[in-house]
Amino acid sequence: MPNYAKFMKDLLSKKHKLQEAETVALTQQCSAIIQTKLPPKLRDPGSFSIPCVIGNVNMGRALCDLGASINLMPLSVSKALGIKEMKPTMMSLQLADRSIKKPEGVIEDVLVKVDKFIFPVDFVVLNMEEDAELPLLLGRPFLASASAVIDVATGKMEFQMNDEKVTYNVFQSMKYPADDSDCFRIDVVDEAIHEDLFQEGSDESMEDDLAQLLQVEEEVSADENSDLQVEELKKKESDVWRTKKKKKKKG
Numbered sequence: 001m002p003n004y005a006k007f008m009k010d011l012l013s014k015k016h017k018l019q020e021a022e023t024v025a026l027t028q029q030c031s032a033i034i035q036t037k038l039p040p041k042l043r044d045p046g047s048f049s050i051p052c053v054i055g056n057v058n059m060g061r062a063l064c065d066l067g068a069s070i071n072l073m074p075l076s077v078s079k080a081l082g083i084k085e086m087k088p089t090m091m092s093l094q095l096a097d098r099s100i101k102k103p104e105g106v107i108e109d110v111l112v113k114v115d116k117f118i119f120p121v122d123f124v125v126l127n128m129e130e131d132a133e134l135p136l137l138l139g140r141p142f143l144a145s146a147s148a149v150i151d152v153a154t155g156k157m158e159f160q161m162n163d164e165k166v167t168y169n170v171f172q173s174m175k176y177p178a179d180d181s182d183c184f185r186i187d188v189v190d191e192a193i194h195e196d197l198f199q200e201g202s203d204e205s206m207e208d209d210l211a212q213l214l215q216v217e218e219e220v221s222a223d224e225n226s227d228l229q230v231e232e233l234k235k236k237e238s239d240v241w242r243t244k245k246k247k248k249k250k251g
Helices: 003-012 028-035 075-080 140-145 170-174 189-200 203-222 230-250
Strands: 048-054 057-064 072-074 105-114 117-126 136-138 149-151 156-161 164-169
Touching: 048 136, 048 156, 072 075, 075 117, 117 140, 164 170
Parallel strands: 057 136, 072 117
Antiparallel strands: 048 057, 048 105, 072 136, 105 117, 149 156, 156 164
């Protein structure tokens, strides 16, 4: 029995008491383990995603997942691309929540452009909600075809074709999220009418017009069962507006 093993056994069985200034001889293997520095703890690099293009359509970013055995495309995306022909399949998919889904079909040999490389990819089409930021999922078949090398520590993903390479930095891409823009329309007809009355009308005519509008609004608010609805109020405001225009032309 090695010396350190006997020492530990006696210590655990309370046959030997560890003195404060006692020196214990360690073997070379044990000493090497103790003296080895622990690696630093790193942050989560996040999901690995890459920009890609199918045909003339920019798909934004696609999620690269080593845990997926297929390449997945939502049905809405395939319709947007105008792809109608699908190969029927008897495949069943088990999702992360343990639910079983039946795909719509398989689209074969879809040309996916990643930077300057173009890869033929087979997509399984599933009727599912589309993710606006990551509409496509590229699994192990694509990563194997692209000779992908993932360095989780540095957050870099490298693709290789023949002697050429392309590298993506996950940390860098997180600084520049997808550029999505929304446009909303708000009707401000009533406010525009009031504003124009102030800008173009004279003081006397402006006071008369405003008095008429306020009177109409008071009639509606005073009587809850009044037949005057919001549409009628707008109609009367328009009548006031036309009357004001006629006065302005005569003046």
